[in-house]
Amino acid sequence: MEKINTILEFNKTCVSYTQQTMAVKYVTAQIEKNSITSIMGPSGCGKSTLLRAVNLMHKLYPNIRVEGEILLNGENILSMNPIEVRRNIGMVFQRPTPFPTMSIKENILSGFTLNSIRLDKYQKEEIVEQTLKSVSLWEEVKDVLNKKGTFLSGGQQQRLCIARALALKPQILLMDEPTSALDPIATKHIEDLLIELQKDVTILIVTHNMGQAKRISKHSMFMYLGEMVEYDLTENMFTNPKDERTKAYLTGQMG
Amino acid sequence: MGDKIFKIILFITALIIPLICGGIVYALVTDAYQAFDYFGFFNFLTSTDWNYTEGQEQYGAMPFIIGTLMTTFLALLFCIPFSLPVALFCGEYFKGRKIASILSTVVDLLAGIPSIIYGLWGFFSLRPLIISLNISPQGSSILTASLVLAIMIVPYAASLSSEFIKMIPDDIKESAYSLGATRWEIIHKLFFPIAGSGIFSSYILAIGRALGETMTVTMLIGNTNAIPTSITSTGNSMASIIANQFGEADGLRLSSLIAIALILFLITAIINMIGKIMIKHSRI
Amino acid sequence: MKSNLNIKQRFFKDRSIFVIVCVFSLLSSIPLIAILGEVFVKGISQFSLSFFTLPTPTAYKVLKAVEQGLPIPGGIANGIIGSMIMLLIASAVAIPLGILCGAYIADNSKQRFAKFVSYLTDLLQGTPSVIIGIITYIWIVIPMKTYSALAGSIALCIMMLPLIIRSTEETLRILPSSLKEAGLALGANKAKLMLKVQLPSAFGGIFTGILLAISRVIGETAPLMFTALGCSFIRLSLDKPISAVPLLIWEFFNDPYQQELIWGASLFLLTFVLTLNLLSKYLTRKWKK
Numbered sequence: 054m055e056k057i058n059t060i061l062e063f064n065k066t067c068v069s070y071t072q073q074t075m076a077v078k079y080v081t082a083q084i085e086k087n088s089i090t091s092i093m094g095p096s097g098c099g100k101s102t103l104l105r106a107v108n109l110m111h112k113l114y115p116n117i118r119v120e121g122e123i124l125l126n127g128e129n130i131l132s133m134n135p136i137e138v139r140r141n142i143g144m145v146f147q148r149p150t151p152f153p154t155m156s157i158k159e160n161i162l163s164g165f166t167l168n169s170i171r172l173d174k175y176q177k178e179e180i181v182e183q184t185l186k187s188v189s190l191w192e193e194v195k196d197v198l199n200k201k202g203t204f205l206s207g208g209q210q211q212r213l214c215i216a217r218a219l220a221l222k223p224q225i226l227l228m229d230e231p232t233s234a235l236d237p238i239a240t241k242h243i244e245d246l247l248i249e250l251q252k253d254v255t256i257l258i259v260t261h262n263m264g265q266a267k268r269i270s271k272h273s274m275f276m277y278l279g280e281m282v283e284y285d286l287t288e289n290m291f292t293n294p295k296d297e298r299t300k301a302y303l304t305g306q307m308g
Numbered sequence: 309m310g311d312k313i314f315k316i317i318l319f320i321t322a323l324i325i326p327l328i329c330g331g332i333v334y335a336l337v338t339d340a341y342q343a344f345d346y347f348g349f350f351n352f353l354t355s356t357d358w359n360y361t362e363g364q365e366q367y368g369a370m371p372f373i374i375g376t377l378m379t380t381f382l383a384l385l386f387c388i389p390f391s392l393p394v395a396l397f398c399g400e401y402f403k404g405r406k407i408a409s410i411l412s413t414v415v416d417l418l419a420g421i422p423s424i425i426y427g428l429w430g431f432f433s434l435r436p437l438i439i440s441l442n443i444s445p446q447g448s449s450i451l452t453a454s455l456v457l458a459i460m461i462v463p464y465a466a467s468l469s470s471e472f473i474k475m476i477p478d479d480i481k482e483s484a485y486s487l488g489a490t491r492w493e494i495i496h497k498l499f500f501p502i503a504g505s506g507i508f509s510s511y512i513l514a515i516g517r518a519l520g521e522t523m524t525v526t527m528l529i530g531n532t533n534a535i536p537t538s539i540t541s542t543g544n545s546m547a548s549i550i551a552n553q554f555g556e557a558d559g560l561r562l563s564s565l566i567a568i569a570l571i572l573f574l575i576t577a578i579i580n581m582i583g584k585i586m587i588k589h590s591r592i
Numbered sequence: 593m594k595s596n597l598n599i600k601q602r603f604f605k606d607r608s609i610f611v612i613v614c615v616f617s618l619l620s621s622i623p624l625i626a627i628l629g630e631v632f633v634k635g636i637s638q639f640s641l642s643f644f645t646l647p648t649p650t651a652y653k654v655l656k657a658v659e660q661g662l663p664i665p666g667g668i669a670n671g672i673i674g675s676m677i678m679l680l681i682a683s684a685v686a687i688p689l690g691i692l693c694g695a696y697i698a699d700n701s702k703q704r705f706a707k708f709v710s711y712l713t714d715l716l717q718g719t720p721s722v723i724i725g726i727i728t729y730i731w732i733v734i735p736m737k738t739y740s741a742l743a744g745s746i747a748l749c750i751m752m753l754p755l756i757i758r759s760t761e762e763t764l765r766i767l768p769s770s771l772k773e774a775g776l777a778l779g780a781n782k783a784k785l786m787l788k789v790q791l792p793s794a795f796g797g798i799f800t801g802i803l804l805a806i807s808r809v810i811g812e813t814a815p816l817m818f819t820a821l822g823c824s825f826i827r828l829s830l831d832k833p834i835s836a837v838p839l840l841i842w843e844f845f846n847d848p849y850q851q852e853l854i855w856g857a858s859l860f861l862l863t864f865v866l867t868l869n870l871l872s873k874y875l876t877r878k879w880k881k
Contacts, residue, residue, distance in 0.1 A: 108486050110482060110485065110486070113482070113485060115405075134599060134603075135485075135488075136488045136489070136490065136599060136602070136603075137488070137599065138488075139485065139486055139487065139488035140488040143486065143487075144482075144483070144486035146479050146482065146483060146486075147479070148479055150477075150479045150480050150482075150483040152480065152483075152484070152498060152502075153480070153502060154498075154501040154502050155501075163484075163487065163498075164487040164488070166497055167484060167487050167488075167489035167493050167494060167497055167498065168487070168488055168489050168493065168602075169489075169493060169602060214483065217483075217487070218486070218487070221487065221488070227486075310781075310783070311781045311782050311783050313783075314782065314783030314786070314787075315782070315783075317692065318692055318693075318695060318696040318699065319696065321689055321692040321693045321696060322692075322693050322696040322697065322705070322706070322709050324689060324693060324753070325693060325709050325712045325713055325716065325753070325754075325757070326708070326709060326712055328716060328750060328753075329712045329715055329716055331727070331731070332716075332719070332723070332727050335727055335730045335731065336723075336726075336727070339730055389616060390616055390617075390619065390620040391620075393612065393613040393614075393615075393616035393617045393620070394616075394617045394620050396613050396617075397613055397614065397617035398617075401610065401613060401614075411617055411618075411620075411621060413870075413873060414620075414621045414624055415620060415621065415624075416869070416873070417624055417866060417869060417870070418623060418624050420807055420808075420865055420866055420868075420869040421624075421627060421811075421862065421865070421866075422810075422811025422812070422813070422838060422861060422862070422865060423811070423813070423814075424811065424813045424838050424841050424842060424845075424858075425627065425631065425811070425841075425858050425861065425862055426627070427845075428631075428841070428845065428854065428858060429626070429627045429630060429631075431845075432630070433626065433630060459623045462620055466620075490602050490603060490605070490606035491606055491610070492605060492606040492609045492610070493602070493606070516718050519720070520718075520719070520720020520721070520722065520723070521720070522720065522721060522722040522813075522814040523813045523814055523842070527845065547720055547722045547814070550722050550726065551722055551814055551817065554725075554726065554729075554817070554818055555817065555818065565726075566726060566730075569722070569723050569726050572720060572723065573719060573720070573723050576718055576719065576720060577715055577718065577719070580714065580715065580718035581714075581715075584711075584714055
C-alpha cells in the first residue's frame, strides 16, 4: 500500500464479548487523514463493533473488552480518558437520534451543554449557523430553529445529528450505517455531504451498501467473521480483489 | 356456548365495577349528607372543632385535612432522596445487572409489607429513637408517621421512575455519550428532561398512596383532634380519625366521619387521575 | 470557548454522584432488613404448636397469667381460620368476576364503555382501604344489624377485584395477536377463543396477579375493623363477627397485657405475605422466559 498521512491506526485490535468469542480479531490498519474510509462486510462480521471501539463505546458495557492498540495521532486512545477521546472523535448512528426534548438549536449545541461548556449568545449563533450550513441544512431550518429536532424528516434528522457531532470540531467522524434508515434521495444527499466534508474531517463509515462504499470512499476495508480480510484503495478492491472471500462478497455470493 | 351469551355475560360482569364505584359515591354522599346539612358544607370543611360531648357536638374536617397534607408532604420529602437514587441505580447505573434486580426485589418487597406491621415497627423501633433524640416527648408525632410513610411509598415512586428511565432508547443514550459527556452530565441534562414527566407522575401516584394510608398513621401520629402546630406535634389524618372513632360513633359523629371519608375519597381520586393521565402522556 | 469545569472536576462530580446514588440505594434496603429482623427475632420465640392451634386467651385468662407471672397462654388460631375463611370467600367471588371483567376490557379496548370501566378500575384500586371498610359497613353491616364474616369477605373481595382485573387485562393485551388470528382462522368463535385459547395462554400472568392480590388483602386491617370486627374464639359461621390475623395484631397492640403475642402473629403474617410476593415474582420471571 502507498504511503499515507495517517491519523488513526489500528494495531492488533481485538474486541471480545466473553472470553471465548472474539468479535474482532487482530485488525491492523492505517486510516488516512481527510479522506473517507469504508468498512464493509456481511452482518455480524464485527465492522460495527470495531467502529464503536474507536469511540470507546465499549466502555459503557462491562462485558466488552478491547485489546491491542488504537492510535490517534500516535497516541493509544484505549488508555485515554473517554471524554477527551469522544470530544475528538464524533459518531453518527444508524437511526437518527435527535434528542427529543431539545430544539434544533439546542441539539446542535448539546455537545457543549452536555460537556458543561458555556458559550455566549454570539458564539452560540455562530456555531449553529456555521454547522448547519456545513451540513447544508441551514436554508431548510433557519426559521424553525426553536422547533423540536424530532419534527424534521428522517434525512434532515440525520444531517442534524451529523451537525451535532461536527459542532465540537472533531478530527474524526465515525458513521455506523448512517443511511440505512433513509430513502434513496436522502441517502444521496448525505453521500454528497460526506464527500464535501472530508476536507475538514476524516470519515470512517461502516456500510453494508457496496455501491455507497464505491461512490464515496478512497479506501475500503472488508471484514469477515471478525477478521480484516482485505484493506486497499477502493478502486483496487472493486476491480481486482485479492482474496476469494472479498470477491465472493463483491459479486453478491455472500450475505 | 353461543357467542352472544358469552358477550352478554362479559358485559354483565363488567357492569360490576361501575356499580361498586357508583355505590361508593352514593353511599358516602347520602350518609355524609346529615353532617353537611347540619354544619354547612363550607363550614364543615373549615371548622377546626371536633367535640363529641353530647349537647355541644361540633365537627369540622380542617385539622384532619391539614394532618393528612402534612404527613403526605413530609413523606414525599423524605422519600425522594431514597427513591430517586434507587430509580437511577436500577434504571441506569446497574441496568440489567444482577445487583439491580436484587435491589429492585428488596424495594418491591417493602411494598408488600402490611401497613399494620409498619406501624408496629414504627411504634416499637422508631418511636423510642424519636424520644431519645428529644424530638418529641411522647414519640408519636406527625414526623414519626411521615418517616414510616416515606419508607412505605419509596417502592411505588422508585419502580415507576426506573421504568421511565429504562425506556430511554439506547441509541439516544449512546449519541449523548459519543459527544463526550460524563454519565452524570447525561443523566442531569438529558435523562431528567426526557423522563421528567414520567418521574413526576410516579411521585403523584406515591402521594395517592400516602394520602389514604391508615393503620401506620393511626399508630404513630398521636391522635389529637386539633390542627398540628409543628411537625413534631401530634395530630390526626383523615384516615386515622376514621380508624380511631368509626367503631364507637353514631348519629352526627358517624355522618361527620363519613363526610371526611368522602373528602378523602375525592382527593385521592383526583390525585390518582392526574397521575394516570400524566403517565399516559409521558410514554416515550 | 472554555470549559468552565476542567475534566478532573467533572469526573470528580460524576464519581461523587455515583457514590451518593449507591449509598442511598443501599440505605433504602435497610428498612426491609430492619423490619424483617425485628419481627423475626421477637416473633420466632413465640412459635409453638399451641400458638397455631389455640385461640386468643380471654381477658380473664390473661389477667390470671399476668398475676401468676406466667407466659400469656393461647395463640392465633381464631385469626388464622378467620383470615382463611374470608380469603376463600373473597377469592371465590373476585377471581372469576375479575378475570371475566378483565377479559371484557381487553376484548373491547377500543370501546368507550370498556375504557370507562378500565378507568373506574383504577379509581377503585386507588381508593384507600379504610373507605372500602366504611362502604361495606354501610352496605352490609347496617342492613344485617351485625358485624360478620360475610361483610369482611365482601370488603376483601372489593379490594381484590381491581388487582385481578388489571393483571388479566394486561396479560391478555400482551398476548401475540397471531394467537387470536390463528384461532379465528380455524373458525373458533369469540367465546371459544377466549375460554379455550386466550385465557389459558394468559394463565401465568393471571395466576401471579391473583397471588399478589391475595398477598395485598391478607394483611389489610382497616377494612376489617368495621366489618369482621374480631372474635376471641374459633368460629366458622358467616353471619357473626370473626377474627383475622391483622385484626388480632391490632387488638394485641391496644392491650398492654397481650403485647407478648404481637410479634408471633406479625411474623406469621409477614412470612405468609412475603412468600406469596416472592413466589409471584419468581413465577413471573420463570414464565417470561
